[in-house]
Amino acid sequence: MAENDIYNSKRRYENFIQNYIKTKKILKIPEGKRKYYCKNKENFKYYDNFVDSFEVNDLSYIRRNRLFDTINLLFYYIDCDIKKAGVKESNYLIKELRTFISPIRLKNYEKDIKRIGRILFDGDIPEFFSKFKIRVDVSRQKAREDKLTYDEFRNIVNFFNGDKLMQSYLTLSFETLVRPQELFYTKIKDLEINGNYAIIQISEHGKEGVKKLLCIDSFPYLMSMYNEHKFKNNPNALLFLNKYQNQLTPYAINKKIKKALQKLEINKPITCYSLKRFGITYRRLIGDSDVEIQRLAGWKSTRQMKVYDQSNQDDIFRLQLIKKGIIKDDKFSNQLPKTKPCDFCGELIGFAETNCPNCKRIVDKDLIKKELIKQEELFKKLEAFNQFYELHKEDFDNILNKDKQKNL
Numbered sequence: 423m424a425e426n427d428i429y430n431s432k433r434r435y436e437n438f439i440q441n442y443i444k445t446k447k448i449l450k451i452p453e454g455k456r457k458y459y460c461k462n463k464e465n466f467k468y469y470d471n472f473v474d475s476f477e478v479n480d481l482s483y484i485r486r487n488r489l490f491d492t493i494n495l496l497f498y499y500i501d502c503d504i505k506k507a508g509v510k511e512s513n514y515l516i517k518e519l520r521t522f523i524s525p526i527r528l529k530n531y532e533k534d535i536k537r538i539g540r541i542l543f544d545g546d547i548p549e550f551f552s553k554f555k556i557r558v559d560v561s562r563q564k565a566r567e568d569k570l571t572y573d574e575f576r577n578i579v580n581f582f583n584g585d586k587l588m589q590s591y592l593t594l595s596f597e598t599l600v601r602p603q604e605l606f607y608t609k610i611k612d613l614e615i616n617g618n619y620a621i622i623q624i625s626e627h628g629k630e631g632v633k634k635l636l637c638i639d640s641f642p643y644l645m646s647m648y649n650e651h652k653f654k655n656n657p658n659a660l661l662f663l664n665k666y667q668n669q670l671t672p673y674a675i676n677k678k679i680k681k682a683l684q685k686l687e688i689n690k691p692i693t694c695y696s697l698k699r700f701g702i703t704y705r706r707l708i709g710d711s712d713v714e715i716q717r718l719a720g721w722k723s724t725r726q727m728k729v730y731d732q733s734n735q736d737d738i739f740r741l742q743l744i745k746k747g748i749i750k751d752d753k754f755s756n757q758l759p760k761t762k763p764c765d766f767c768g769e770l771i772g773f774a775e776t777n778c779p780n781c782k783r784i785v786d787k788d789l790i791k792k793e794l795i796k797q798e799e800l801f802k803k804l805e806a807f808n809q810f811y812e813l814h815k816e817d818f819d820n821i822l823n824k825d826k827q828k829n830l
Contacts, residue, residue, distance in 0.1 A: 633720030
């Protein structure tokens with residue numbers, strides 16, 4: 423039986439079913455209640471088969487809602503009995519969809535509409551569905567705007583320096599390629615701590631079923647959160663809780679990320695899923711194979727790679743220039759950022775940290791270099807001043823003596 427999810431999709435689905443039952447014989451749903459509705463009363467009868475198929479196939483609530491949204495849109499634009507619709511109506515719907523659906527999403531609508539045809543007319547599919555095909559112009563596709571750079575991600579993590587919950591979530595999402603829902607249903611008993619790494623068992627609400635997450639570079643952040651967890655001695659308590667000790671939600675995470683982006687002046691629509699895309703893109707660019715990424719993410723195959731990978735031609739050009747030695751190595755180079763002990767006190771430091779959380783010393787090599795350069799410049803200025811003072815010592819002494827006499 424389908425379970426509710428972190429987005430409370432079950433409630434939305436049940437509300438629709440109730441509204442459908444109440445308004446089943448009404449031609450038009452009152453304006454303002456829903457954007458798309460069934461215009462022709464002849465098409466109301468098809469909803470029954472639709473609902474039955476959900477229960478038979480045990481579809482998740484989020485998929486049910488998506489198919490409901492699509493069939494409502496379908497019956498809104500096709501106002502005749504859908505069984506009598508043909509190529510003319512099919513072309514009309516495609517033309518309408520192109521006005522407000524992005525090219526990258528058009529294929530998803532094609533798949534959903536064909537699926538609706540198979541559900542409603544098993545074995546005797548009308549011409550509308552059999553001929554429904556959307557040609558997508560690749561040249562009109564645009565790159566996603568939520569592509570992060572390593573430095574941007576690191577700055578976001580550091581922005582939440584006092585928020586251990588956010589730092590843990592951000593770094594876990596990046597390293598383990600986990601979905602938000604999978605992480606938010608994780609319990610204390612699912613966490614296995616082993617020295618300097620941890621394994622998280624995903625046993626509930628996993629899209630691919632049961633799987634494990636390997637936490638190495640996110641381990642210091644995870645432990646910082648875990649050590650302050652109020653219910654860490656309760657095996658059945660959720661691992662990720664908000665300040666009110668309730669289950670964390672994607673909405674809450676996205677809200678905090680949005681605030682961080684505004685403060686950091688990063689003009690990108692970053693959400694929970696952007697972190698997963700960033701992690702997959704990063705791993706691909708550092709040389710991890712598709713099979714390695716598939717196993718780490720817990721996917722059944724590598725087909726999902728094209729959905730999440732955001733690498734482009736410029737990224738590959740840069741990697742080629744690095745390999746040929748034309749430009750210097752950078753953050754997207756040969757390996758993932760590593761967690762390591764502090765050189766001063768031995769505290770395990772997260773990969774995005776610039777200062778040791780224990781002794782507060784600077785541990786970021788780039789920052790250390792900058793500090794050394796600043797000190798070197800300061801010493802040079804002091805040395806130049808001393809030389810100038812030695813050359814004009816008598817003048818300085820005379821000025822000082824005159825000032826003393828005035829004060830007397």
